[in-house]
Amino acid sequence: xxxxxxxxxxxxxxxxxxxxSIQSQNSIYLTFDDGPIPKVTEWILDELKKVxxxxxxxxxxxxxxxxxxxxxRIIEEGHQIGNHTYSHLNGWKTTTSNYLEDVxxxxxxxxxxxxxxxxxxxxxxxxxxxxxxRFSKKLIMWSHLSWDFDSNLNVExxxxxxxxxxxxxILVFHDSExxxxxxxxxxxxxxxxxxxxGFKFEAIS
Ligand SMILES: [Zn+2]
Numbered sequence: 001x002x003x004x005x006x007x008x009x010x011x012x013x014x015x016x017x018x019x020x021s022i023q024s025q026n027s028i029y030l031t032f033d034d035g036p037i038p039k040v041t042e043w044i045l046d047e048l049k050k051v052x053x054x055x056x057x058x059x060x061x062x063x064x065x066x067x068x069x070x071x072x073r074i075i076e077e078g079h080q081i082g083n084h085t086y087s088h089l090n091g092w093k094t095t096t097s098n099y100l101e102d103v104x105x106x107x108x109x110x111x112x113x114x115x116x117x118x119x120x121x122x123x124x125x126x127x128x129x130x131x132x133x134r135f136s137k138k139l140i141m142w143s144h145l146s147w148d149f150d151s152n153l154n155v156e157x158x159x160x161x162x163x164x165x166x167x168x169x170i171l172v173f174h175d176s177e178x179x180x181x182x183x184x185x186x187x188x189x190x191x192x193x194x195x196x197x198g199f200k201f202e203a204i205s
Pocket of ligand 1: 033034084088122123124
């Protein structure tokens with residue numbers, strides 16, 4: 001499962017219209033994929049609130065549908081919601097029509113929350129050129145991956161790599177049960193580090 005997260009280096013050359021970082025003077029862009037999940041997403045929201053940080057949540061439609069109260073909280077607290085498909089499909093293994101239908105379902109769930117999101121992140125970072133062409137949304141990738149979902153993660157190494165982020169960097173975390181133990185160690189450190197350097201944490205718009 002983990003290997004799917006490795007986006008090959010050549011992806012960046014093939015797909016220049018994907019967003020890998022954002023033009024910014026002093027903001028870091030935190031993103032959380034795969035939620036919302038009770039306890040995990042709520043813990044993240046509490047941590048973000050402590051330092052007045054805004055972030056972007058790329059929600060799986062199924063999870064958002066099952067956790068609309070948490071979805072509301074994400075929106076009310078000033079964060080952005082993005083589409084991450086309805087059922088977390090791998091674009092490379094899915095026909096374009098099936099893929100776009102799943103994206104549309106995800107979209108519907110987000111709209112039921114009263115949000116018209118312009119953001120999309122492909123699960124596993126895997127999407128075909130033909131699928132991209134059909135999108136009118138911003139396809140948000142990342143510059144720094146925390147690997148928080150990896151149960152064998154060297155947490156200190158992950159933290160030191162994330163600390164190399166610069167203004168405009170897009171960091172990826174996961175609000176999933178699988179990532180939670182690592183996230184509890186990584187996120188507070190990252191928030192404290194960049195806050196002490198005077199950075200702002202902004203949602204992607
Ligand atoms: Zn995902």
